[in-house]
Amino acid sequence: MLSVFYSVLARDILLALRRRTDVLTTLFFFIIVISLFPLGVGSEREQLQALGPGVVWVAALLASMLALERLFAADYDDGTLEQLLLTGQPLALLVLAKVLAHWLLTGLPLVLIAPLVAMQYHLEATAVWVMMAALAVGTPVLSLIGAIGAALTLGLRGGGILLSLLILPLYVPVLVYGAGAVTVSAIEIADTEPYFYLLGAFLLGALVLAPLAAAAALRISLE
Amino acid sequence: MLDVTDLACRRGDRQLFRSLSFQVPAQTLLHVRGRNGSGKTTLLRALCGLLRPDAGRIRWKGKSIRELAEDYNRDLLYFGHLNGIKADLTGLENLRIARTLDQDPVGDDAILDALARIGLEGFEDLPTRMLSQGQKKRVALTRLILSKAPLWILDEPFTALDVDAVDLLQQLIAEQVADGGSVVLTTHQEVPLTQGAIQRLTLDEADDETPVSGDDPARA
Amino acid sequence: MTINWFKFASPAAFYPIAGRLIPWFGGIAAVLVLIALYWGFFETADRLGGSNPQKEYYRIIFVHVPAAWMSMWLYLVLAGWSAVGLVFNTRLSFMMAKAVAPTGAIFTFLALWTGALWGRPSWGTYWDWDPRLTSELLLFFLYIGYIALHSAIDDMRRADRAAALLAIVGLVMVPVIYLSINCPDPNQCAALHQRSDPGSIHPSILIPMLTMTLGLWSYSFAAVFARLRNIILSRESDNAWVRDVVAKEAV
Numbered sequence: 001m002l003s004v005f006y007s008v009l010a011r012d013i014l015l016a017l018r019r020r021t022d023v024l025t026t027l028f029f030f031i032i033v034i035s036l037f038p039l040g041v042g043s044e045r046e047q048l049q050a051l052g053p054g055v056v057w058v059a060a061l062l063a064s065m066l067a068l069e070r071l072f073a074a075d076y077d078d079g080t081l082e083q084l085l086l087t088g089q090p091l092a093l094l095v096l097a098k099v100l101a102h103w104l105l106t107g108l109p110l111v112l113i114a115p116l117v118a119m120q121y122h123l124e125a126t127a128v129w130v131m132m133a134a135l136a137v138g139t140p141v142l143s144l145i146g147a148i149g150a151a152l153t154l155g156l157r158g159g160g161i162l163l164s165l166l167i168l169p170l171y172v173p174v175l176v177y178g179a180g181a182v183t184v185s186a187i188e189i190a191d192t193e194p195y196f197y198l199l200g201a202f203l204l205g206a207l208v209l210a211p212l213a214a215a216a217a218l219r220i221s222l223e
Numbered sequence: 224m225l226d227v228t229d230l231a232c233r234r235g236d237r238q239l240f241r242s243l244s245f246q247v248p249a250q251t252l253l254h255v256r257g258r259n260g261s262g263k264t265t266l267l268r269a270l271c272g273l274l275r276p277d278a279g280r281i282r283w284k285g286k287s288i289r290e291l292a293e294d295y296n297r298d299l300l301y302f303g304h305l306n307g308i309k310a311d312l313t314g315l316e317n318l319r320i321a322r323t324l325d326q327d328p329v330g331d332d333a334i335l336d337a338l339a340r341i342g343l344e345g346f347e348d349l350p351t352r353m354l355s356q357g358q359k360k361r362v363a364l365t366r367l368i369l370s371k372a373p374l375w376i377l378d379e380p381f382t383a384l385d386v387d388a389v390d391l392l393q394q395l396i397a398e399q400v401a402d403g404g405s406v407v408l409t410t411h412q413e414v415p416l417t418q419g420a421i422q423r424l425t426l427d428e429a430d431d432e433t434p435v436s437g438d439d440p441a442r443a
Numbered sequence: 444m445t446i447n448w449f450k451f452a453s454p455a456a457f458y459p460i461a462g463r464l465i466p467w468f469g470g471i472a473a474v475l476v477l478i479a480l481y482w483g484f485f486e487t488a489d490r491l492g493g494s495n496p497q498k499e500y501y502r503i504i505f506v507h508v509p510a511a512w513m514s515m516w517l518y519l520v521l522a523g524w525s526a527v528g529l530v531f532n533t534r535l536s537f538m539m540a541k542a543v544a545p546t547g548a549i550f551t552f553l554a555l556w557t558g559a560l561w562g563r564p565s566w567g568t569y570w571d572w573d574p575r576l577t578s579e580l581l582l583f584f585l586y587i588g589y590i591a592l593h594s595a596i597d598d599m600r601r602a603d604r605a606a607a608l609l610a611i612v613g614l615v616m617v618p619v620i621y622l623s624i625n626c627p628d629p630n631q632c633a634a635l636h637q638r639s640d641p642g643s644i645h646p647s648i649l650i651p652m653l654t655m656t657l658g659l660w661s662y663s664f665a666a667v668f669a670r671l672r673n674i675i676l677s678r679e680s681d682n683a684w685v686r687d688v689v690a691k692e693a694v
Contacts, residue, residue: 003323003326003328004323004324004326007320007323007324008320008324011309011312011316011320014312014316015309015311015312018311018312018350019311077305078305078306078307078308078309078310079303079304079305079306079307079308080307080308080309082273082301082303082305082307083301083307083321083324084324085273086271086272086273086296086299086301087293087296087324087325087326088293088294088296088297088325088326089293089324089326090293145616148608148609148612152592152605152608152609153592153595156595156596157595158595162591162592162595165584165587165588165591166588166591166592166609168584169581169584169585169588169613169620170612170613170616170620172581172620172623172624173616173619173620173622173623176623176624176627177623177627177629180627180628184628184630191630194629194630195629197629198629202619209615213608213611213612216608217605217608220601220604220605220608221601221605222273223273223274223275223598223600223601223604234598235597235598235599236680236681238681275532
């Protein structure tokens with residue numbers, strides 16, 4: 001069973017490496033959105049410091065969601081998704097492998113680039129570390145929840161816009177606590193602990209439930 | 224043995240077929256025929272478990288395929304309208320993954336032999352998007368050579384194939400039936416068998432003009 | 444109660460029953476809503492008293508609170524019928540869920556609108572990111588998501604099942620969303636809790652509010668049944684009994 005999980009994971013990573021632009025597009029989208037805010041609201045230091053955590057998280061939400069549109073779409077178009085549904089494996093496991101691959105390719109780069117964008121907002125070193133940690137725990141939750149939406153909107157006209165309508169409201173808890181942790185870290189670092197407990201709990205819950213829901217959604221969409 | 228009782232499927236507002244019952248024992252080929260839009264693909268997808276029929280039961284070896292779920296999938300090979308291969312991967316990589324997913328990994332030698340048999344020698348290491356339509360189809364059909372599944376469900380497998388490939392595919396189907404397997408396929412091609420039985424099923428009976436009769440209230 | 448529910452679970456059997464019930468629910472709704480409005484606006488004493496400038500504005504709660512209650516209750520109903528549909532594969536449950544969604548969305552909108560109208564005189568602004576109003580806004584988004592997904596899918600069966608799954612996922616997420624909005628800072632959650640114990644509300648306010656809730660509930664039944672009848676007719680249009688109905692009503 002692990003070999004199957006690993007095989008799907010390796011396949012998706014290999015495919016992404018052969019089409020590197022997709023990964024880079026998401027990353028640059030993230031950077032551009034974040035760079036636009038100071039141009040819009042002014043470049044006052046205090047203001048940017050206050051806005052920073054929220055802006056970075058909203059940008060991460062949007063980047064993750066845009067990338068998710070393609071999570072199942074390519075497999076759906078060439079028929080490999082149909083074949084995945086017909087393997088003798090639990091579909092939820094295969095979905096989990098695909099989501100993990102997707103996060104490694106689109107979520108993890110956002111975590112790693114965070115210090116760079118934090119500079120634009122004059123965030124302190126502690127805040128940068130907290131932001132990276134919060135993104136590392138929070139973005140997998142975004143990918144997992146988003147996978148359900150991606151499966152539901154598979155092959156529909158205007159799937160991308162529809163996906164955002166379905167999924168963005170569900171991203172609110174991660175946004176609130178992810179950005180909250182960064183904001184609080186500027187005042188008292190010890191206070192960030194409960195935020196991480198909550199984000200960790202979301203991650204566990206999403207790991208268990210989201211693949212099952214996404215698998216059910218895929219079966220519905222492929223009927 | 225695949226055992227179908229009282230199957231009914233509708234697509235949107237149209238009733239495609241109903242009260243369909245048949246059996247496909249081992250060493251049998253079921254040839255499904257019908258004009259376009261008569262529900263051949265729908266029937267095949269229902270037989271795979273991809274599509275939930277509106278009524279009726281599909282059993283494999285005496286058990287409902289819904290209950291068997293993944294166990295049924297292990298016994299099944301489905302070949303649909305789409306090739307189910309990744310254009311950015313080579314033929315070899317595609318087949319390697321397919322074998323792993325079926326939890327029956329074979330060595331690269333076996334895959335290369337199979338690719339050679341289907342006439343793709345020298346193309347193993349090219350991303351399949353560089354291949355022609357017919358060659359892509361051949362890559363997908365190589366799964367048939369490597370498969371040990373007792374039940375094959377093939378939707379129009381002969382389209383876009385040249386004469387050699389058609390011959391080879393006919394041969395593969397005949398081998399599968401002779402080896403005690405079952406095959407369900409839709410095609411306009413005749414498939415000669417060396418051994419075993421051919422059944423024919425024609426789906427043209429359902430007339431669009433007849434209104435659908437009232438459903439069973441309990442399952443409404 | 445032992446009723447053979449499966450008998451009514453057939454669209455053909457339910458269609459005439461719904462038709463007969465609509466006038467009753469509609470009538471009850473009209474009566475209750477009028478009583479509650481009169482009671483709330485003219486008979487309820489001014490609780491805040493004195494020269495408080497918002498003493499009269501508070502009366503909007505007789506619409507605002509029942510609408511908010513109904514919007515939440517209807518989302519439960521929507522998710523409930525969705526779950527029944529997915530588990531038992533009954534067509535009528537999906538139709539019911541689909542018929543409930545617009546009414547729920549309308550109540551959410553009504554709660555938001557009256558909330559804004561109330562907020563203007565009491566907070567000095569139409570919108571103040573009050574946790575309850577924010578929750579209501581997100582509930583509105585959930586309704587809109589359901590309706591949008593359902594209408595984006597052409598194949599009726601896929602639309603029903605996909606939207607049903609979305610409703611259930613939404614229901615699972617509701618407590619988490621609620622937590623994050625009501626308690627954005629987990630270090631001082633207790634302080635943010637807004638207590639609203641129905642027992643603490645004075646009966647002269649509570650009773651008209653409950654009357655209004657019953658009235659809106661009754662309205663929901665009427666509206667949902669009316670919508671349901673349309674859905675049944677359009678979906679079962681290839682059935683003989685529908686042709687009879689259409690022929691009869693055309694005369």
